[in-house]
Amino acid sequence: MSERPLKTAPIFEGAEWDFxxxxxxxxxxxxxxxxxxxxxxxxxxxxxxxxxxMLDAYSSNGMPLMYRHWSFGKHFMRDEQLYRKGARGLxxxxxxxxxxxxxxxxxxxTMALQALVIAHAAFGHNHFFKNNHLFRQWTDAPGIxxxxxxxxxxxxxxxxxxGEREVEQLLDTAHSLMQTSVFRHRRPPSPSLRAERERERERxxxxxxxxxxxxxxxxxxxxxxxxxxAAQERKRAMDLPEENLxxxxxxxxxxxxxxxxxxxxxxxxxxxxxxxxxxxxxMNEGCACFVHYYIMTRLHETGQLSDGAMLEILHNxxxxxxxxxxxxxxxxxxxxxxxxxxxxxxxxxVCEAPTDEDREWFPDIAGxxxxxxxxxxxxxxxxxxxxxxxxxxxxxxxxxxxxxxxDDAADPFHTxxxxxxxxxxxEVRDTLARSLDVxxxxxxxxxxxxxxxxxxxxxxxxIQRDGVPLDPDTRDATLANLRRCWGYDVVLSExxxx
Amino acid sequence: MGHFIDRRLNPKGKSLGxxxxxxxxxxxxxxxxxxxxxxxxxxxxVDQGExxxxxxxxxxxxxxxxxxxxxxxxVVLSGNRSFRAGDRIQKPPGxxxxxxxxxxxxxxxGEDEFLFVLxxxxxxxxxxxxxxxxxxxxxxxKEITAARPQRMGYTVAGxxxxxxxxxxxxxxxxxxxxxxxxxxDEMRALEQRIAELEPQVxxxxxxxxxxxxxxxxxxxxxxxQRRIPFVDxxxxxxxxxxMHPEPxxxxxxxxxxxxxxxxxxxxxxxxxxxxxLLHLFLKQRYDKIELVFIRHTxxxxxxxxxxxxxxxxSGGTVVSSALTEMKTVIDARYPPSEWNIYAAQASDxxxxxxxxxxxxxxxxxxxxxLCQYFAYIEILEENEAGLMQSEANGxxxxxxxxxxxxxxxxxAMKRIASPGDIYPxxxxxxxxxxxxxxxx
Numbered sequence: 047m048s049e050r051p052l053k054t055a056p057i058f059e060g061a062e063w064d065f066x067x068x069x070x071x072x073x074x075x076x077x078x079x080x081x082x083x084x085x086x087x088x089x090x091x092x093x094x095x096x097x098x099x100m101l102d103a104y105s106s107n108g109m110p111l112m113y114r115h116w117s118f119g120k121h122f123m124r125d126e127q128l129y130r131k132g133a134r135g136l137x138x139x140x141x142x143x144x145x146x147x148x149x150x151x152x153x154x155x156t157m158a159l160q161a162l163v164i165a166h167a168a169f170g171h172n173h174f175f176k177n178n179h180l181f182r183q184w185t186d187a188p189g190i191x192x193x194x195x196x197x198x199x200x201x202x203x204x205x206x207x208x209g210e211r212e213v214e215q216l217l218d219t220a221h222s223l224m225q226t227s228v229f230r231h232r233r234p235p236s237p238s239l240r241a242e243r244e245r246e247r248e249r250x251x252x253x254x255x256x257x258x259x260x261x262x263x264x265x266x267x268x269x270x271x272x273x274x275x276a277a278q279e280r281k282r283a284m285d286l287p288e289e290n291l292x293x294x295x296x297x298x299x300x301x302x303x304x305x306x307x308x309x310x311x312x313x314x315x316x317x318x319x320x321x322x323x324x325x326x327x328x329m330n331e332g333c334a335c336f337v338h339y340y341i342m343t344r345l346h347e348t349g350q351l352s353d354g355a356m357l358e359i360l361h362n363x364x365x366x367x368x369x370x371x372x373x374x375x376x377x378x379x380x381x382x383x384x385x386x387x388x389x390x391x392x393x394x395x396v397c398e399a400p401t402d403e404d405r406e407w408f409p410d411i412a413g414x415x416x417x418x419x420x421x422x423x424x425x426x427x428x429x430x431x432x433x434x435x436x437x438x439x440x441x442x443x444x445x446x447x448x449x450x451x452x453d454d455a456a457d458p459f460h461t462x463x464x465x466x467x468x469x470x471x472x473e474v475r476d477t478l479a480r481s482l483d484v485x486x487x488x489x490x491x492x493x494x495x496x497x498x499x500x501x502x503x504x505x506x507x508x509i510q511r512d513g514v515p516l517d518p519d520t521r522d523a524t525l526a527n528l529r530r531c532w533g534y535d536v537v538l539s540e541x542x543x544x
Numbered sequence: 545m546g547h548f549i550d551r552r553l554n555p556k557g558k559s560l561g562x563x564x565x566x567x568x569x570x571x572x573x574x575x576x577x578x579x580x581x582x583x584x585x586x587x588x589x590v591d592q593g594e595x596x597x598x599x600x601x602x603x604x605x606x607x608x609x610x611x612x613x614x615x616x617x618x619v620v621l622s623g624n625r626s627f628r629a630g631d632r633i634q635k636p637p638g639x640x641x642x643x644x645x646x647x648x649x650x651x652x653x654g655e656d657e658f659l660f661v662l663x664x665x666x667x668x669x670x671x672x673x674x675x676x677x678x679x680x681x682x683x684x685x686k687e688i689t690a691a692r693p694q695r696m697g698y699t700v701a702g703x704x705x706x707x708x709x710x711x712x713x714x715x716x717x718x719x720x721x722x723x724x725x726x727x728x729d730e731m732r733a734l735e736q737r738i739a740e741l742e743p744q745v746x747x748x749x750x751x752x753x754x755x756x757x758x759x760x761x762x763x764x765x766x767x768x769q770r771r772i773p774f775v776d777x778x779x780x781x782x783x784x785x786x787m788h789p790e791p792x793x794x795x796x797x798x799x800x801x802x803x804x805x806x807x808x809x810x811x812x813x814x815x816x817x818x819x820x821l822l823h824l825f826l827k828q829r830y831d832k833i834e835l836v837f838i839r840h841t842x843x844x845x846x847x848x849x850x851x852x853x854x855x856x857x858s859g860g861t862v863v864s865s866a867l868t869e870m871k872t873v874i875d876a877r878y879p880p881s882e883w884n885i886y887a888a889q890a891s892d893x894x895x896x897x898x899x900x901x902x903x904x905x906x907x908x909x910x911x912x913x914l915c916q917y918f919a920y921i922e923i924l925e926e927n928e929a930g931l932m933q934s935e936a937n938g939x940x941x942x943x944x945x946x947x948x949x950x951x952x953x954x955x956a957m958k959r960i961a962s963p964g965d966i967y968p969x970x971x972x973x974x975x976x977x978x979x980x981x982x983x984x
């Protein structure tokens with residue numbers, strides 16, 4: 047650490063915190079974050095909560111408002127149980143991608159931890175949320191809380207009008223299709239809250255109009271006998287194949303009421319809102335860890351953090367960014383915090399002090415000096431898969447001692463396909479990038495056909511990647527749920543990747 | 545610029561609605577384990593919370609996901625030590641496991657059973673479910689009447705929170721007057737006087753002797769004031785509280801049961817619910833309830849709870865033996881002047897011929913005078929329930945007890961075939977003391 051001429055008194059001493067101290071720490075952190083790192087953030091809203099409230103927040107995906115459903119109760123009870131037994135600690139913070147950006151900090155945190163958490167969540171995550179292209183394009187940060195409020199109210203009204211049981215069943219189905227109900231390949235218009243309400247009203251009017259008895263009296267057009275061409279036309283009219291199952295049900299299910307379609311829409315929108323977070327775990331956490339580490343180190347250098355506080359922070363920091371070996375009982379694959387942090391530190395190193403190897407691997411950024419710009423560009427324009435593909439260098443691979451392993455069901459042996467050496471770097475990097483690609487690790491299921499004028503059977507296709515089938519138990523249970531929403535038979539076929 | 549909000553004071557229990565929904569969903573299996581635990585538990589601790597586990601299948605959250613078996617996969621792992629590219633590692637037998645296969649259990653948790661704890665309220669709700677209790681009673685049973693602290697004068701020792709300032713100061717004033725502690729005003733006047741005199745003495749206008757006398761006085765007063773403190777530890781008084789149980793007395797509850805071979809599991813289970821319910825009622829009113837278990841065949845004996853419900857006996861049935869035993873126990877250990885005596889008797893109604901008259905006599909002449917309440921249930925086969933419509937007919941014991949019931953208002957009797965029939969036995973108990981129940 048380089049000695050700085052400017053030394054000031056520490057912002058705080060000891061473990062106790064109060065709002066005054068937190069505010070002073072916040073101001074110091076903000077100064078480094080904005081003036082030195084040049085972060086671009088949403089206005090921060092920092093809320094101090096108790097452990098009970100943290101458990102509440104856990105159970106509803108970390109969101110401050112959520113509609114009611116038994117599954118949240120189940121998660122709550124499980125988390126509470128684990129926490130009570132001491133089997134698991136609680137997170138120090140939860141941060142919400144909203145504008146203003148809300149971070150929850152636990153009241154049990156020491157002052158040093160509060161400072162760490164504020165740097166991590168309120169600046170690191172916040173900057174990432176505001177700047178990463180996925181979040182900018184796919185989520186509506188200023189509107190999300192209003193939308194959740196609307197969703198909660200709407201679903202509560204539906205429960206009153208149609209009964210809890212009815213709504214619960216629908217939500218069961220919607221939740222089980224949630225993962226397979228995001229648009230991966232196109233950008234939907236992001237409707238504002240008012241448009242959303244308007245849409246609901248129109249639906250209701252539409253339903254009332256179509257129920258009018260007069261309509262039944264009109265003679266309908268005779269439909270021509272279905273032909274191949276008609277089938278093509280039909281698929282085209284319904285935009286098939288369709289990857290977003292809830293979207294398809296919402297638009298085309300023959301049995302759903304307007305309010306049921308609206309609920310499916312709500313669940314689908316929430317799934318879409320969380321999709322960018324699933325795609326950027328490594329980057330998001332890496333960004334937050336990099337930012338808190340940089341800010342805390344700077345504050346320590348300038349004397350604003352005492353040595354004791356810095357030690358406590360480093361202790362927590364290393365806990366978070368440690369990567370246990372594959373045969374360690376704690377290991378659950380690659381730790382996104384560790385990988386993200388290590389890669390971003392490596393980018394900084396490559397910019398400042400590149401080796402020959404770095405110049406060969408990263409000709410664009412080696413010796414660029416402006417590591418802030420390089421990192422900000424990476425944070426804004428990549429997601430996990432492309433970030434690893436672009437920025438994972440040999441240095442980090444060697445440090446983590448990464449190796450790629452292949453597992454073929456037909457083969458009684460695992461094969462080590464590549465390790466961290468000259469021949470293996472690229473393969474290890476590509477394999478890791480693929481394994482971080484959510485659109486590869488999620489099952490690829492599409493609606494391929496439905497004959498609305500015939501037997502109304504809904505045909506789904508699972509496109510197997512590398513011959514990996516669906517889990518039969520959950521598949522059948524999910525299909526049973528789906529049938530309830532579709533009202534007619536649903537079949538799923540497995541097809542190999544083409 | 546950040547905003548800081550203290551949310552800790554926000555209402556808690558945001559998840560209660562979700563929790564209720566969840567329990568509603570697994571109601572059937574939760575109810576089953578509640579019933580089981582009523583069977584398993586001692587009567588006195590039935591009303592605790594309960595750890596419940598429900599099968600995961602009813603509460604799984606399925607979704608399409610990849611199977612953990614089949615196909616070709618590639619993963620990257622960290623911490624290589626000795627592997628080289630191209631190494632082949634034997635898979636562990638019985639699965640594709642190895643360093644991967646973390647697809648997880650259906651709901652993301654690797655558990656077949658989902659375990660959680662019911663609160664006391666939730667537990668009692670489920671326990672009451674098929675007892676068909678009126679809502680007011682349910683509410684009053686769930687309440688725990690704790691002994692309340694009551695003012696019991698003052699003590700010289702206690703916590704600062706209980707310091708009685710008024711009483712302490714009163715003592716202090718009394719002591720200061722009695723010991724003639726010099727008042728501050730008095731001394732101040734003296735000091736002022738001295739201050740006035742000093743320049744005069746220096747100027748030779750006043751008598752130095754007066755000044756030194758005044759100084760002696762002041763000195764004396766000062767020493768005196770130092771010796772007699774303003775507030776002495778002797779003065780301090782604390783408000784004294786004693787935990788005063790509301791209508792506090794002791795009760796003893798006698799559980800009498802016929803354990804001859806004709807009492808099967810179903811009958812014993814019904815009897816147990818009957819005992820539990822009476823115990824809950826009594827718990828409302830008494831701090832301390834002792835339980836006495838008396839089982840009988842042709843002879844009666846006092847046993848512990850475990851033996852009472854679980855051991856099997858064979859032999860004839862002489863009901864009066866149990867009543868005699870109860871009388872013996874009362875005489876030996878529970879003088880009616882100190883104890884409220886409650887009794888609950890369960891039987892299938894069979895008795896040795898001629899013994900029923902003895903029972904009725906024992907009750908009328910001896911026991912009913914001692915008991916606050918005596919409840920008798922006759923457990924019927926479910927198919928008998930329809931036949932035994934009329935209160936008037938029945939077996940010998942039933943007919944004999946009807947005579948007792950006519951004579952004593954605190955004797956209740958009822959035939960039951962299902963848990964729903966139990967509560968009416970106690971209705972009398974609440975009608976009689978209805979006012980109290982509503983208050984609890």
